[in-house]
Amino acid sequence: MGPGKALARLTAKILNYGQCTPGTLAIAKFTQDDVAFGLAGATRLESLIVRVKWTADRSSVKPLCNELVREFELYAKRKRWYIKRKDVIKRMTVAMLLELEIVRRVGRRILPGPEVCGKCKGRKHRFSKQKSMWFPCVKCKSTGRPFWDEEARAKYCRMRTARWRDTWSPRYRLFGSFVAKREARGLEHVIKRCLRGSYGPV
Numbered sequence: 001m002g003p004g005k006a007l008a009r010l011t012a013k014i015l016n017y018g019q020c021t022p023g024t025l026a027i028a029k030f031t032q033d034d035v036a037f038g039l040a041g042a043t044r045l046e047s048l049i050v051r052v053k054w055t056a057d058r059s060s061v062k063p064l065c066n067e068l069v070r071e072f073e074l075y076a077k078r079k080r081w082y083i084k085r086k087d088v089i090k091r092m093t094v095a096m097l098l099e100l101e102i103v104r105r106v107g108r109r110i111l112p113g114p115e116v117c118g119k120c121k122g123r124k125h126r127f128s129k130q131k132s133m134w135f136p137c138v139k140c141k142s143t144g145r146p147f148w149d150e151e152a153r154a155k156y157c158r159m160r161t162a163r164w165r166d167t168w169s170p171r172y173r174l175f176g177s178f179v180a181k182r183e184a185r186g187l188e189h190v191i192k193r194c195l196r197g198s199y200g201p202v
């Protein structure tokens with residue numbers, strides 16, 4: 001795929017940002033060079049997010065996670081949040097990167113998280129003892145893939161679901177929108193610069 005076509009697909013993807021299909025790598029041939037060129041004006045964080053998510057850049061996974069943890073910890077300090085477990089921000093960040101599918105196949109080994117649905121253990125069906133029958137797994141909608149709900153997030157961050165819901169869930173959403181905004185801004189840079197750049201009309 002040429003850079004022009006890749007960009008057109010990337011633009012379409014952004015317009016549908018809310019409905020991105022998990023696991024698709026629509027711009028697999030979008031090269032590191034294209035992104036490097038496009039990200040020249042972006043901040044380090046924006047650039048790392050785009051590299052990890054859109055070019056599957058392994059080497060940026062850890063720096064991205066560290067950078068986000070640093071940002072979130074600073075924010076927590078400013079807001080004087082009471083933090084019992086030291087690693088909660090780190091665990092929350094990893095959960096978020098996996099749930100938002102910023103870290104996909106290549107990064108999963110670097111940031112390990114659940115591999116399969118915790119209810120059906122990836123079997124896509126669950127056995128009902130009462131009816132002696134197998135039923136489709138409702139939790140993962142029979143995909144067998146890990147799902148993220150409040151319970152799963154709380155478990156990953158090693159706290160009780162009630163505490164997560166009351167205190168951490170709103171914070172998680174806040175940080176999630178922070179990440180989504182940075183990603184959108186990073187992609188805007190790529191599109192604007194590449195469209196105006198040396199690649200010519202799409």
Ligand SMILES: [Zn+2]
Nearest residue numbers: 117120137140
């Ligand atoms: Zn399941």
